Amino acid sequence: MPESLPITVAEGPPAAERLCTAAELVERGRAVVWDVRVWGRPARAFALRFDGRPVAYLNRCVHVPTEMDWQEGEFLDIDKRWILCSIHGAAYEPADGRCVGGPCGRGRLTPLHVEEREGEVYWYPSRDIVPVPFDEPVAEPPAAAAPAPEPPDS
Numbered sequence: 001m002p003e004s005l006p007i008t009v010a011e012g013p014p015a016a017e018r019l020c021t022a023a024e025l026v027e028r029g030r031a032v033v034w035d036v037r038v039w040g041r042p043a044r045a046f047a048l049r050f051d052g053r054p055v056a057y058l059n060r061c062v063h064v065p066t067e068m069d070w071q072e073g074e075f076l077d078i079d080k081r082w083i084l085c086s087i088h089g090a091a092y093e094p095a096d097g098r099c100v101g102g103p104c105g106r107g108r109l110t111p112l113h114v115e116e117r118e119g120e121v122y123w124y125p126s127r128d129i130v131p132v133p134f135d136e137p138v139a140e141p142p143a144a145a146a147p148a149p150e151p152p153d154s
Helices: none
Strands: 017-021 032-038 041-050 053-058 099-101 111-117 120-124 129-131
Touching (some): 017 032
Antiparallel strands (some): 032 129, 041 053, 053 111
16 A cells, blocks of 8 residues: 555545634635635635625636736726626626626636635635645746857957
């Protein structure tokens, strides 16, 4: 039997990841944006407070899989009512992520489970959406070539 077996469901759900303080999520204000991995690939997620509770989604429009914020952390329309994709204007209900207008059809944003407790906001990784491992070694840039020698003076 191998010494190291793959992680199984029997080991339990992933631990909660601290996201921010509860005070950082202002009602219908700027979202907290962070990096995640979706199916092993880099992506971004965001959390904001809407109607008194934190909600979180992948930062990926249903219409075209691109980031939606028009400036870092700015997702809501001018009236602070809808999550609005800055690329094509798809509008989503902040409470549940469902499309309410624009080119997103019957789509829905991908939710992330978040929870507020003791003045902190936590998110819970899933099988497909996981934290970015911060202990991975950083890829070294390729070594610069040595400068060519100066030609001799003639």
